[in-house]
Amino acid sequence: QVQLQESGPGRVKPSETLSLTCTVSGGSISSYYWSWIRQPPGKGLEWIGFIYFSGSTNYNPSLKSRVTISVDTSKNQFSLKLSSVTAADTAVYYCARMLDRGTYYPLEYWGHGTLVTVSS
Amino acid sequence: SSELTQDSAVSVALGQTVRITCQGDTLRSNYASWYQQKPGQAPLLVIYGKNDRPSGISDRFSGSTSGNTASLTITGAQAEDEADYYCYSRDSSGLHHYVFGTGTKVTVL
Numbered sequence: 001q002v003q004l005q006e007s008g009p010g011r012v013k014p015s016e017t018l019s020l021t022c023t024v025s026g027g028s029i030s031s032y033y034w035s036w037i038r039q040p041p042g043k044g045l046e047w048i049g050f051i052y053f054s055g056s057t058n059y060n061p062s063l064k065s066r067v068t069i070s071v072d073t074s075k076n077q078f079s080l081k082l083s084s085v086t087a088a089d090t091a092v093y094y095c096a097r098m099l100d101r102g103t104y105y106p107l108e109y110w111g112h113g114t115l116v117t118v119s120s
Numbered sequence: 121s122s123e124l125t126q127d128s129a130v131s132v133a134l135g136q137t138v139r140i141t142c143q144g145d146t147l148r149s150n151y152a153s154w155y156q157q158k159p160g161q162a163p164l165l166v167i168y169g170k171n172d173r174p175s176g177i178s179d180r181f182s183g184s185t186s187g188n189t190a191s192l193t194i195t196g197a198q199a200e201d202e203a204d205y206y207c208y209s210r211d212s213s214g215l216h217h218y219v220f221g222t223g224t225k226v227t228v229l
Contacts, residue, residue: 035218037163044221044222045155045157045206045220047208047218047219050216058215058216058217060217061217094162104168104209107153107155107208108174110163110164111162
């Protein structure tokens with residue numbers, strides 16, 4: 001069974017860069033698409049972006065200028081960096097594996113999520 | 121604002137049927153998938169594509185699409201079905217971008 005685990009600092013200061021890693025176990029990171037999603041406390045879900053194992057990426061236009069997603073196939077990990085954070089970036093951050101159905105890609109496996117608070 | 125609009129809350133009597141809808145122009149050409157989220161937990165995929173269920177998901181859950189509206193139906197709702205439900209699909213840009221619906225809180229009475 002595929003499992004995903006987010007890791008990284010639980011607190012980031014305003015204007016700094018948020019960095020999270022998702023470690024994949026129970027399966028290879030290869031041949032799949034991988035996403036990051038976030039959820040501010042008490043609010044809905046927001047898609048951040050995804051990466052293919054080969055390294056190609058696609059980002060939410062509203063976050064594109066601040067987001068970088070990368071992959072390390074040797075470690076079976078992919079990562080998220082979000083720069084110039086503000087309090088509005090406080091959220092639970094989830095990583096997920098996308099199911100390739102050709103023209104659509106539902107999110108079939110999710111990590112448990114990690115809360116990141118932006119505060120000085 | 122989200123391109124996918126859902127009712128904020130619905131309620132259903134125990135054992136009855138409830139339909140949750142998701143509206144957006146992108147649904148005319150893209151499938152939605154549906155996620156159940158219970159408090160303090162990660163979302164769980166319950167329906168994707170035309171009407172596919174991942175392994176382990178109850179057949180109480182079914183999906184359909186008509187025009188610009190995708191629907192998730194829970195037939196014979198149980199207490200454990202009380203949760204937030206989100207739809208998800210590609211956005212209308214024509215690019216490989218995605219968007220979540222606004223979410224629906226389902227209460228089982």
